[in-house]
Amino acid sequence: MNALALLRERFHPALAALAEDLAAPLQIESLLEMVKPSGEAKFGDYQANFAMPLGATLKQPPREVAARVVEMVDLADVCEPPEVAGPGFINLTLRTDWLIAQLAAATTDERLGIAPAADAKTYVIDYSAPNVAKPMHVGHIRSTVIGDALARTLRFLGHRVIGDNHIGDWGTQFGMIIYGYKNFLDPAAFESSAVTELARLYRLVNTLVDFHKLPGQITAAEENLARLEEQLATAAAEPESSDKKEAQKQAKARRRLESQRDESHAELTALTAKREAVSADEELAAQAAAHPDIGTRVLEETAALHAGDAENLKLWKEFLPPCLEDIERIYSRLDVTFDHTLGESFYHDRLAPVVDDLKTKGIAVESDGAMCVFNEGQDAPMIVQKQDGAFLYATTDLATIEYRAETWQPDAILYVVDHRQSLHFEQLFATVRRWGYDQVELVHVKFGTVLGEDGRPFKTRSGDTVGLDGLLDEAIERAYRVVAENDDAKPDGAEWSEADRRRIAEVVGIAALKYADLSQNRESDYVFSYDKMLAMNGNTATYMQYAYARVRNIFARGSVDVEQLRDDGGALVVAEAAERALALELLRFSEALEETVADYRPNHLTGYLFELANRYSTFYNECPVLKAADEATRRSRLLLCDLTARTLQTGLSLLGINTVEKM
RNA sequence: GCCCCGGUAGCUCAGUUGGAUUAGAGCAGCUGACUUCUAAUCAGCAGGUCGCAGGUUCGAAUCCUGCCCGGGGUGCCA
Structure with missing residues (x-):
């Protein structure tokens, strides 16, 4: 209700x-x-x-x-x-009697009294979408976790949801692997683990391509730095204006130049370090020298693949399954699923017809040799075909919308994608509406960047992106330490086996990772911190899981048959302030879900669950359950406990988070 | 240059689309509460010119204008 x-x-x-x-x-x-x-x-x-x-x-x-x-x-x-x-x-x-009646109805209802949406809609949710040629990294976590939570929540509310993982399986990255395979393959390594070897080849080729771009980039950076230094010198020499406003402007311009200079300097240092790293590695340096034109060669391999070259296509077909298996392994660790995995390659044959159609309808026009869509109010065009005839991701996105509209007739398509792609989606949506798909609601469910604790995009100490596998391992390992510590500290001694501890740590660790992300307003940048994430108190998954485990422990201690309890019904008594506060919060689950879905913000649901767990903790402290003064109170409180546990468990499950009976 | 997003407690963030002369959490700090159903908890204290200045009205962190600061994007990457 x-x-x-x-x-x-x-x-x-x-x-x-x-x-x-x-x-x-x-x-x-x-x-x-x-x-x-x-x-x-x-x-x-x-x-x-x-x-x-x-x-x-x-x-x-x-x-x-x-x-x-x-x-x-x-x-x-x-x-x-x-x-x-x-x-x-x-x-x-x-009225308390009304409140009680609602909760009493919920006790025996599988859906906790929440009616399925009267106007069920069809949603396509586009989330995760990694590039499968390289290992998943920290940047994929938000899209994956937020998209999964939205899919689960909408589904629970009775909507038809189609989760579609629009993977990158057709781009330059595969050209790199193909080139690497043809030139640097270690057959034995490939035999024992194709994914590992392919990942190594990707990294190697990527490094070499980057290396050969370095001289040009370094020259450009040096010139840029010199230019900035010069401008700065000129600005410094300028006499300060007597006009107050003008002087302020001068100061601002100087500050800006200084920060640009520092940035440029840092960039130059980084580029030089990259060059040194390759030169210092004898084998790498030799490989670089032996493949001077690797950049263009990689593009040629990619182009050959797209053109249907038999060998490259054969290799691509061979590479794809292990790559997919690898991302699937991560998804299974995260407990995330999709209804479809239709990547870029799936739309390859549809790109040319899309551009033709846009051309015919006068939506796309030629400009500087490229096919462009100029939309009102946008100063940059959306380019759907390059001068050289190649298609872009804008083209693929258009073809994808066409396919989705034809196949599923969705009411809405949600794109759970980084906010830096806002402009792309504005252009895409504007174009799509002109193209004729104006009934489907298109939403860019945008989210901020994952930052390190220094406020810069999250990287390892050596500057690499952080692999998702390692991230999960670390979260679980830290959770394990907390679990072990708490178990060891029990007054009657530790009670769990090593396997118990591992199992609990797995659930708690993954939950912490997901929750830390979901509890944040998705649009702001997100500062990643293991310590905060796995803090044992505050607005964390652990706190909710703990509340849940405490309820379950009451039932275990009291040998309460929960099924029987629910069936017997019995009157709820809401006398204490803590009881009423808890009861009211339980009733609000439905409001929280509506709010979450209204603008696709899982942090509304986390906020609700935190509030609920909080009220339960107060209730737990103030209202004895098993030792309640009389049988009626005891039964009533048991029912409140059961409702709390089910609401917590359901709510967490909609966020993709599991619970444990003991922790 | 133009466009978009943000600026709230020492730190990390909420703030239900304009509501109650009292702006909330969590960390961190300080006080209390474990022979009690799990203290991974609870109760309390302290901490703020909601970037700045105007405006709109019964009422503004929220809407409008200008400015300051930070981030992102901006014609052939995704």
């Missing part, structure tokens, strides 16, 4: 009645949105704030308007008599 939705429903007729007296139509829906949970408990459970703006429209004192609404609205079965307070707030307190 969604109490908020019910209250809004109840207010509707009253507002409609007021609207009749009015010439201009009232925005009833937007007024109803002003019914919301109270900010403070002393103002009741919910509050209706529409009397103030309504008073202005009706040209009547808001308090009088509020009083008239209270007179007309029928809430007697749900709420205590509403109170008008302050300038015209209507404060609502749920």
Whole structure:
């Protein structure tokens, strides 16, 4: 039961009645949105704030308007008599018997009293999308985890969800592997582990390609640095303007130049270090010398693959399965699944027809030899075909939308992708609407960059991106230490086997990693920290898992047959403040889910679960369950415990997070 | 240059799309509570000019304008 939705429903007729007296139509829906949970408990459970703006429209004192609404609205079965307070707030307190009735219904309901969406929609969710030619790294975690959580939540709410992993399986990276295979293969290594050898080949070829680009880049950087130094010298020599504003501008320009200079200097240092690293490695240096044109050769291999070259296609078909197996291994560790994995290669044959169609419809036009789509209000065009005839990812994205629309007729497509691609999606969506797919809702579910604790994009000490496998290992290892420490510290001595500890650490570690990401507002950059992530308190998965385990332990200790308890029903008693606070929070699960899905923000769900676990902890401390004063109280509290456990478990599962019975 | 995002407690962040002269959490700091159903917990204290300046109205962290600071993007990478 969604109490908020019910209250809004109840207010509707009253507002409609007021609207009749009015010439201009009232925005009833937007007024109803002003019914919301109270900010403070002393103002009741919910509050209706529409009397103030309504008073202005009706040209009547808001308090009088509020009083008239209270007179007309029928809430007697749900709420205590509403109170008008302050300038015209209507404060609502749920009747305890009503609250109890809702929760009683939830105890025997598999869905915890949450009705499936009346208007079920079809969603395609595009998430994870790694490049499969190289190992997954920290940059993939957000898309994967957020996308998975949204898929699970929407599905639970009764929508049809199609999870599609749009992998990169057709780009230059495969050209690199093919080139590497033809020139640097270690057959024995390939035999024993194809993925490992392919990853090595990718890294090697990538290093060599980069190496040969270095001289040009270093020259450019040197020139840039020299130019900046010169500009800086000129600026420094300039006399300070007597005009205050002008002087400020000068100072600002100088600061800007200085920071650009520092940046340029750092870049030059990094490039030089890269060159040194290769030169210092005898074997690598020899390989570099033997393959001076490796950059263009790689592009040729890629082009040959795209053109249908038999050998390259054969190699590609051979490489793909182990690459897919490798990412699948990570997904299984993360417990993330997809309904489809349709990568770039799947759309290869559709690209030329897409461009033709855009051309025919006059949407794409030639400009500087490239096929471009110019959209209103965007100064840069979206390029769908390069001068050399090659297609781009914009082209693939268009073909993908066409396929998805034809195949699944979705109401919405969600792209869980880095916010740095915002412009690309603006262009893509604008083009798609002109192209004719204007019924499907296209949403860029954007998220921020994963940063290290220094505020720079998260890298290892040596400057490499952090592999996802290692990240998971580290999270689990740290969780293990915490688990072991807590087990050893038990008053009656450690109670778990090594296998128990490992199993719990796995669940807790992965959960911590996912939760740290999901609990953050997805749009802001996310500072990655193992320490914060695995902190044992605060707004963490561990805290919720612990609350869950404590409930389960009560049932174990008391040898309570939960099934029997639910079936027997029995009256809930909400007497203590902590009991009522917990009961009310349990009822709000449905609101939290709606809020989460409204703009695709899992942090609303994590926030709710934290609040719930918090209230449970207070309840746990203040209200004895097994040793309750009387049998009725004991039964009632057991039911509250059971509902809490199920809500926590369900909520966490919608985030892709598992629970353990003991921890 | 232009476009987008952000600036909230020492640190990391919430803030339900304008609500209650009292802006919330968690870390970190300080006080208390384990012979008790798991202290991976709870109760409490302290900590803020919500970047700055104007404006809009009954009411602004939230909306508008200008400015300051940071990040990202910006015609043939993805």
